[in-house]
Amino acid sequence: MKKGILFFLFFYFFNSYLFAHFQLIYTQESALKNGKKIELKEVFTHPFTDEYTMDMEGVEEFYVVNKGKKTDLIKTLEPITFQGNNDKGKAYSSKYKASRMGDHLFVLVPKPYYDKISDEYIQQYTKMVLNVAGPPSDWDTELKLDAEIVPLTKPYAIWTNSNFTGIVKQKGKPVPYAKIYVEYLNRDVDTKNNKMGPSRIEAPQGSFLSLEIKANKDGEFTFSIPKAGWWGFCAKEVGAKKEYKGKKLTQDSVIWVQAKDMK
Numbered sequence: 001m002k003k004g005i006l007f008f009l010f011f012y013f014f015n016s017y018l019f020a021h022f023q024l025i026y027t028q029e030s031a032l033k034n035g036k037k038i039e040l041k042e043v044f045t046h047p048f049t050d051e052y053t054m055d056m057e058g059v060e061e062f063y064v065v066n067k068g069k070k071t072d073l074i075k076t077l078e079p080i081t082f083q084g085n086n087d088k089g090k091a092y093s094s095k096y097k098a099s100r101m102g103d104h105l106f107v108l109v110p111k112p113y114y115d116k117i118s119d120e121y122i123q124q125y126t127k128m129v130l131n132v133a134g135p136p137s138d139w140d141t142e143l144k145l146d147a148e149i150v151p152l153t154k155p156y157a158i159w160t161n162s163n164f165t166g167i168v169k170q171k172g173k174p175v176p177y178a179k180i181y182v183e184y185l186n187r188d189v190d191t192k193n194n195k196m197g198p199s200r201i202e203a204p205q206g207s208f209l210s211l212e213i214k215a216n217k218d219g220e221f222t223f224s225i226p227k228a229g230w231w232g233f234c235a236k237e238v239g240a241k242k243e244y245k246g247k248k249l250t251q252d253s254v255i256w257v258q259a260k261d262m263k
Helices: 003-015
Strands: 022-026 036-045 059-066 069-072 078-083 088-098 102-110 113-115 120-132 148-151 163-170 179-184 187-190 195-199 211-214 220-224 229-235 247-260
Touching: 022 102, 022 120, 022 229, 022 247, 036 078, 036 102, 059 088, 078 195, 088 102, 120 148, 148 247, 163 229, 163 247, 211 220
Parallel strands: 120 247
Antiparallel strands: 022 036, 036 088, 059 069, 059 102, 078 088, 102 120, 113 120, 148 163, 163 220, 179 211, 179 229, 187 195, 229 247
16 A cells, blocks of 8 residues: 555544534524524534535435424525535535524434545434524424434523533433534634635644543533534434444434623
């Protein structure tokens, strides 16, 4: 094997420990004062480093839950090309009229992504919650997904330096000692031009790029959020399905939360 290929494989697998894949459901603001039409971006990326923008090859499910009512949003998805820092990938854009008060719990289940280097598929069950006008309604709703993080803290009402707590579950059952990667969305998202902006901060060392924590025996975890902005939590390999098209399948659970500075 040539030295260049060996170096590339070493770089890839070494860096896989430094940052993780995250399915992103992005909107600028998670706590709205009034109802309005919002724009969403669905991108498969590395939030902190923005090293890779992976192709989304399709979506199995995309819906929102508001006051117990589930609304299918799959037809609102429009294919786009999203430009990251180093490359670009297939992604989606959608619009949603957040007119009703209360919580709007978005759920995205993309088709499995084939990672050529590791020769396996990755599927991430992703949640994001926004609120209109303040009254809570659905933020802690448990959907009994194949892979799910059920929040115990409102994902849209978090001051910096306070905690976010959740429970990792598989079809309603806690996953003991689940491994969870935590990453900060380290760039502004240019929703008009479908691209990432410049990075905000630099990590002092590789282990700070993707933080790693573990749930306890009951699947529960807590993380103190040090900076305002969007934070992603990815519970790795917690889904029941382990194979897809004859290859290994990793089913992860992702949830996005937004923290605000107290001024």
